[in-house]
Each structure stands twice: as C-alpha cells, then as structure tokens.
Amino acid sequence: MSSPSTPPSADPARPPARGRPPRLDQTRTVEAALVLLDESGLDALTMRRLADAVGVQAGALYRHFATKQDLLTALAERMLAGCSAPPADPDWSGRLTALARRMRTALLAHRDGARVYAGTHSTGANTLGFAETLIGVLSEAGFGPREAARTALTVVHYTVGHTLEEQAALQPGDQGPADPEQLREAVTAAGLPHLTAALPVLTSADFTAQFEFGLGLLVQGLRALHRAGSGPAA
Structure with a gap:
C-alpha cells in the first residue's frame, strides 16, 4: 500500500526525469522554425538556433532533417x-485564380515564405493535395493531363516568383525596400519617355493589383485556348 506522500504511479527506484533532454518532436520543431523565420528571416534561421529554441543539441535535429534543405521542405509543406x-466557384477559371490567391496568401503569411518554398519538392499531404486540386480543376475543365500539369506549374511559378519580389521589396534587409524616388530620378535624368509614362505603375507598392493583373493575363490566355478547343499543346 502506498504511503500518503508517494503517488501510486511513482517508482522510487527510477531516476528523476529532471535534467533529461526533451524528446524531439518533428511537428513542434517545424513550428519553432516558423517562429524563428518570422522573427529573424531565412538567413538567420540556422540549425543551431533552431536546436537552442527546442532545447536540444544541434546534432539531434539531423534525425528528422538530414540537411537544412530538408527543414525548408518541411516548412514549405x-x-x-x-x-x-x-x-466553391462554379467556373473553372474562378477556382484556378482562388487557388493561386490562396498560395500567395500562405507564402505571405511568413517572412521570406516564398524564398523558403522556392526550390523545395515536398511529397507531403499539403503539397500533394494542393497540386491534386489545382490539376483537377484544369482536368475537369477539359485540359489533358500534360497540359493541365504544365499549366499548374506555370501558375505556381508565377505565384512564387511574384511573391519573392513582393517580399524582397517590403521586408527589411539588404534587398529592400526599394526607393521609388531613386528610380524616378534615374528615369527622368535619362530622358526615357516610355518609362516616364509607366512610372506610376513601376513605383507603385500595390502588389495585389500587380498580382491580379498577371493572374488575369494567364486566365485570359487559358480561356481563349479553352474556347478554341485546342489546348495549350497546340
């Protein structure tokens, strides 16, 4: 019978857990990496800093992430x-643009999100699920598998590329923000009439308008091909 001072589940012969390193959990580690990313940016996200954040030795991280690229792939996922x-949009082009907007929003939600995502090749449920839905929208609209895949890649590449430029311009760091006045002075001094006329757009910080314009061009081209019944391969 246990004494009142000893919980029934306690084992007096077992060493106390105090001082033991915490068990490394992959999900918790990814969440901690996202916090560090948002605080300091991609360049400052090192395996050593992440190990300190989760309270383990740096070498312990390599059980889940063999390289930093593996960590970035997990973050992208x-x-x-x-x-x-x-x-829910009944029109296929509306569903396509909604997915592109979702992706942009997801990348913008984290500092350097597009830089993290670029070049990763996750086979996780989130990435594969997004690709399946995107290609499915195009397939259901009548595009063949090859054309649907190429179109999906085009949409993803456009979204990631635009968001890379957007985050580079807006976030603090060595690359930005850009100085619109510097561009304006250079164009004026060079006497370039076409660039001068375009300056209101070139110096604008309305990245949503820029994104929507480019996305609209993609969709218009796809609609034209769809109406012609030729598909992108033709």
Whole structure:
C-alpha cells in the first residue's frame, strides 16, 4: 500500500526525469522554425538556433532533417496547410485564380515564405493535395493531363516568383525596400519617355493589383485556348 506522500504511479527506484533532454518532436520543431523565420528571416534561421529554441543539441535535429534543405521542405509543406480544399466557384477559371490567391496568401503569411518554398519538392499531404486540386480543376475543365500539369506549374511559378519580389521589396534587409524616388530620378535624368509614362505603375507598392493583373493575363490566355478547343499543346 502506498504511503500518503508517494503517488501510486511513482517508482522510487527510477531516476528523476529532471535534467533529461526533451524528446524531439518533428511537428513542434517545424513550428519553432516558423517562429524563428518570422522573427529573424531565412538567413538567420540556422540549425543551431533552431536546436537552442527546442532545447536540444544541434546534432539531434539531423534525425528528422538530414540537411537544412530538408527543414525548408518541411516548412514549405507546413505553409500550404489548408490550401487544398476545392474552391466553391462554379467556373473553372474562378477556382484556378482562388487557388493561386490562396498560395500567395500562405507564402505571405511568413517572412521570406516564398524564398523558403522556392526550390523545395515536398511529397507531403499539403503539397500533394494542393497540386491534386489545382490539376483537377484544369482536368475537369477539359485540359489533358500534360497540359493541365504544365499549366499548374506555370501558375505556381508565377505565384512564387511574384511573391519573392513582393517580399524582397517590403521586408527589411539588404534587398529592400526599394526607393521609388531613386528610380524616378534615374528615369527622368535619362530622358526615357516610355518609362516616364509607366512610372506610376513601376513605383507603385500595390502588389495585389500587380498580382491580379498577371493572374488575369494567364486566365485570359487559358480561356481563349479553352474556347478554341485546342489546348495549350497546340
């Protein structure tokens, strides 16, 4: 019978857990990496800093992430959580643009999100689910598998590329923000009439308008091909 001072589950012969390193959990580690990313940016996200944040030795991280690229792939996968649900828009082009907007929003939600995502090749449920939904929208609209895949890649590349430029311009660091007045002075001094006329757009910080314009061009081209019944391969 246990004494009142000893819990029934306690084992007096077992050494106390105090001082033991915490068990490394992959999900918790990815969440901690996202916090560090948002605080300091991608360049400052090192395996050593992440290990300190989760309270383990740096070498312990390599049981889950053999390289930093593996960590970035896990972060990219986490960023796309919630992006794969089929949009409710009845029109295929509306569903396509909704998915592109979702991806941009997901990448913008984290500092250097587009830089993290670029070049990763996750095979996780979030990434594959998003790709399945995107290609599915195009397939259901009548595009063949090859054309649907190429179109999906085009949409993703446009979204990631635009968001890379957007985050580079808006976030603090060595690359930005850009000085619109410097561009204006250089164009005026060079006497370039076409660039001078375009300056209101070139110096604008309305990145949503820029993104929507480019996305609209993609969709218009796809609609034209769809109406012609030729598909992108033709």
